[in-house]
Amino acid sequence: MNVVVEPAQNKDYPHIKQFAEQVGVTVPEQADENTYYLLMKSKTAIVGVVGIELCHEDALLRTLVVDSSTCKSDDLFYFLTVALGFARERQAKSVYFVTPADPSLFEPLGFSEQSLDELPTHFIGHKHFDKVKESEQNKLLMTPLH
Incomplete structure (x- = not known):
């Protein structure tokens, strides 16, 4: 599928919130100064959202939601590659990610x-990492950025 990945703008946040809430993921009304959202769009709709929170020299991928009916694994890897590049451009040295996936x-x-x-x-003490404590199914992943 042809997709475009771009940073979200303020006007996009209601759409991000609606898209994420369809699968039970809550997002704030606005990003703060340390959190950014990237959108993956097809020609007609948002098909993916990922939040990137910067903290010191690290980044945390959060609120990763993709439309599995339209996105294939190649689209997901492209989206995550762009997200890692976005974190690298903001001087992150490592990226952390909590997922129930293998x-x-x-x-x-x-x-x-x-x-x-x-x-x-x-x-x-970051609430996002409580998910790892709450369920053995959730795994903490990390990748260094060079």
Whole structure:
């Protein structure tokens, strides 16, 4: 599928919220100064959203939602590659990601599974990482950016 990935603008946030809420994911009304959203769009609609939160020298991918009826694995990998590049451009040295999916799916992008003990101290207490504690199904992944 032909898709375009672009940073969200303020006018996009109601659409992001609506798109994410269709699958039960909540997003704030606006991004703060450390959080950005990227949109993946087809010719007619939003087909993916990912939030990128910057924290010190690291980034956290969050609110990753894609329309599985239209997006294929190649589209997802392209979307994540753009998101990693976006984080790199903002000087992130590593990117963290919590997912219930098999970690091996993300190895081609450089992600490897991490334990919570390996989490940088600036992420300790971050509510996003509670998902790993709450369910063994959720895995913490990290990729260094070079």
